[in-house]
Amino acid sequence: xxxxxxxxxxLRLREDGVRITTARRLVLRAMVDGxxxxxxxxxxxxxxAMAPDVxxxxxxxxxxxxxxxxxxxxxxLGHGPATYHLATExxxxxxxxxxxLAVEAPQDLVDQMADGALQRLGFVLRPxxxxxxxxxxxxxxxxxxxxx
Amino acid sequence: xxxxxxxxxxLRLREDGVRITTARRLVLRAMVDGxxxxxxxxxxxxxxAMAPDVxxxxxxxxxxxxxxxxxxxxxxLGHGPATYHLATExxxxxxxxxxxLAVEAPQDLVDQMADGALQRLGFVLRPxxxxxxxxxxxxxxxxxxxxx
DNA sequence: TTAAATGCAAAGAATTTGCATAACA
DNA sequence: TGTTATGCAAATTCTTTGCATTTAA
Numbered sequence: 001x002x003x004x005x006x007x008x009x010x011l012r013l014r015e016d017g018v019r020i021t022t023a024r025r026l027v028l029r030a031m032v033d034g035x036x037x038x039x040x041x042x043x044x045x046x047x048x049a050m051a052p053d054v055x056x057x058x059x060x061x062x063x064x065x066x067x068x069x070x071x072x073x074x075x076x077l078g079h080g081p082a083t084y085h086l087a088t089e090x091x092x093x094x095x096x097x098x099x100x101l102a103v104e105a106p107q108d109l110v111d112q113m114a115d116g117a118l119q120r121l122g123f124v125l126r127p128x129x130x131x132x133x134x135x136x137x138x139x140x141x142x143x144x145x146x147x148x
Numbered sequence: 149x150x151x152x153x154x155x156x157x158x159l160r161l162r163e164d165g166v167r168i169t170t171a172r173r174l175v176l177r178a179m180v181d182g183x184x185x186x187x188x189x190x191x192x193x194x195x196x197a198m199a200p201d202v203x204x205x206x207x208x209x210x211x212x213x214x215x216x217x218x219x220x221x222x223x224x225l226g227h228g229p230a231t232y233h234l235a236t237e238x239x240x241x242x243x244x245x246x247x248x249l250a251v252e253a254p255q256d257l258v259d260q261m262a263d264g265a266l267q268r269l270g271f272v273l274r275p276x277x278x279x280x281x282x283x284x285x286x287x288x289x290x291x292x293x294x295x296x
Numbered sequence: 297t298t299a300a301a302t303g304c305a306a307a308g309a310a311t312t313t314g315c316a317t318a319a320c321a
Numbered sequence: 322t323g324t325t326a327t328g329c330a331a332a333t334t335c336t337t338t339g340c341a342t343t344t345a346a
Binding site for chain 2: 304
């Protein structure tokens with residue numbers, strides 16, 4: 001399934017006139033197969049496990065190109081590096097400022113806000129680029145704070 | 149009015165045991181009197197008009213301290229430097245990805261989303277840290293794109 | 297007088313860019 | 322064979338930090 005998704009992407013990109021290099025294929029594979037929300041640096045590490053000479057700038061350039069082609073999107077979950085997803089998996093994020101927990105925002109809540117902004121301001125929201133911060137249930141109760 | 153606000157802040161900070169230095173007073177004045185949504189660098193420029201020797205690191209350290217004390221908050225409206233407001237003026241932002249237009253998010257839309265997140269996930273949202281991106285009415289119609 | 301704040305220089309993280317070389321189509 | 326992509330080094334942008342000196346209270 002994951003491999004098929006990769007093959008499909010490769011075909012589609014080739015049709016768009018994009019050259020499929022080793023580095024590019026590995027970046028795509030890491031996006032399709034690997035953990036969700038990788039940073040550029042995490043992708044680099046994954047890619048280097050197969051092709052140690054790939055450089056950070058190559059990963060950044062590939063991510064930029066794939067985003068331009070609509071294959072992936074990037075999101076900021078907080079300070080620190082951007083995270084990347086497949087565009088087909090774009091969704092809003094709620095992130096706890098205290099413990100770092102990131103959850104997917106319920107789509108209907110996101111839609112409700114987008115509808116309101118459209119009707120009232122004509123603004124077409126794409127509320128995926130930045131997370132919405134706050135405190136998760138545990139942290140809001142004054143309880144834990146595992147990570148930062 | 150603006151000056152009174154400044155005096156009030158200074159008094160409050162002094163009560164908190166904060167020393168009021170030239171640089172700190174000027175940063176506060178720029179926040180109270182100056183244009184809204186300044187970046188650290190814009191604040192530095194404003195401050196330097198009165199006190200040319202103030203350094204960027206001093207401005208950053210003041211902003212950090214004022215945020216810690218709950219006097220100001222910072223917001224990311226897009227890529228690029230953070231912007232700062234008085235905490236009393238905290239509000240959500242909608243930013244156009246195409247032309248850069250930033251408008252205040254209608255509070256009831258923000259509240260509606262926050263209520264939903266609280267009831268469904270126990271998540272206490274503070275949706276002020278990151279802007280919500282999208283396309284403004286003009287840009288959504290394929291029309292203009294003044295800035296980047 | 298003394299803890300807190302500053303100026304300065306330097307480091308840091310994340311990302312981008314210039315350019316000669318390599319490699320996909 | 323001719324672009325397009327890559328490796329590498331270096332630059333950029335925004336922000337933080339270490340440290341000796343100054344200063345508000």
